[in-house]
Amino acid sequence: MASADHVYDYVVVGAGPAGCLLANRLCADPACRVLLLEAGGRDNYPWIHIPVGYLYCIGNPRTDWCFKTEAQPGLNGRSLGYPRGKVLGGCSSINGMIYMRGQASDYDRWAEQGNPGWAWEDVLPLFKASERHYAGNSDVHGADGGLSSNVIPGTSSTPSARLRHKAASIRSATSTVAAMKAVDTFRSTSVPACAGMPPKPFCDRP
Numbered sequence: 001m002a003s004a005d006h007v008y009d010y011v012v013v014g015a016g017p018a019g020c021l022l023a024n025r026l027c028a029d030p031a032c033r034v035l036l037l038e039a040g041g042r043d044n045y046p047w048i049h050i051p052v053g054y055l056y057c058i059g060n061p062r063t064d065w066c067f068k069t070e071a072q073p074g075l076n077g078r079s080l081g082y083p084r085g086k087v088l089g090g091c092s093s094i095n096g097m098i099y100m101r102g103q104a105s106d107y108d109r110w111a112e113q114g115n116p117g118w119a120w121e122d123v124l125p126l127f128k129a130s131e132r133h134y135a136g137n138s139d140v141h142g143a144d145g146g147l148s149s150n151v152i153p154g155t156s157s158t159p160s161a162r163l164r165h166k167a168a169s170i171r172s173a174t175s176t177v178a179a180m181k182a183v184d185t186f187r188s189t190s191v192p193a194c195a196g197m198p199p200k201p202f203c204d205r206p
């Protein structure tokens with residue numbers, strides 16, 4: 001028979017950004033008992049916390065489900081690795097740390113196709129509410145949420161800041177060479193387990 005210790009109001013499956021965010025919101029109410037289940041291990045693997053360390057996390061069973069695609073005729077029958085995070089923090093523990101939103105026009109098109117609440121003006125307040133942007137509140141950014149974002153060098157003023165973000169700088173330059181739009185806004189820490197939240201806030205809650 002289940003003991004009272006094992007009775008929960010909510011069970012959240014998967015401790016990626018979405019699961020962490022949801023669990024964090026739910027257990028902000030001390031009366032609410034929340035169980036957050038994660039198939040992967042803890043996020044105390046060093047490469048998770050080093051920018052561009054994702055190169056050592058992808059394809060690594062410590063942090064990745066190590067999925068493979070079906071053999072692709074368009075790739076001469078090759079099968080490709082398809083990384084998905086299997087660790088506290090989910091894919092945000094193995095991702096590129098780029099802070100990037102979808103295209104406004106995509107959201108508007110989804111709304112036009114009969115999905116109320118999906119227009120850009122509907123979702124922008126939610127993005128802003130989740131964000132702690134380095135430049136403060138503005139029309140398009142929020143500064144009071146849990147997901148920190150920071151600017152990468154070039155604009156970082158101190159040598160130590162430039163050093164700290166050197167890897168991110170290389171990434172940005174690479175994307176320019178690859179004819180992708182340069183991105184200058186990164187998640188400012190590689191502490192992903194509670195991605196989207198203040199640092200490890202709910203890990204200590206009962």
Ligand SMILES: Cc1cc2nc3c(=O)[nH]c(=O)nc-3n(C[C@H](O)[C@H](O)[C@H](O)COP(=O)(O)OP(=O)(O)OC[C@H]3O[C@@H](n4cnc5c(N)ncnc54)[C@H](O)[C@@H]3O)c2cc1C
Pocket residue numbers: 013014015016017018019037038039040058083084085086087088089090091092094095096097098099100
């Ligand atoms: C290699 C890579 C690079 C990326 N780079 C960027 C980037 O630079 N910028 C950006 O914005 N986004 C990036 N992304 C995308 C971003 O990380 C994801 O969109 C985001 O993490 C999705 O969050 P999620 O919570 O929906 O799912 P996930 O992060 O996938 O989390 C799901 C969690 O559920 C767990 N789980 C699954 N099944 C079970 C089960 N049955 N029981 C218990 N637990 C389970 C998984 O182990 C995982 O931890 C990248 C993704 C990858 C894979």
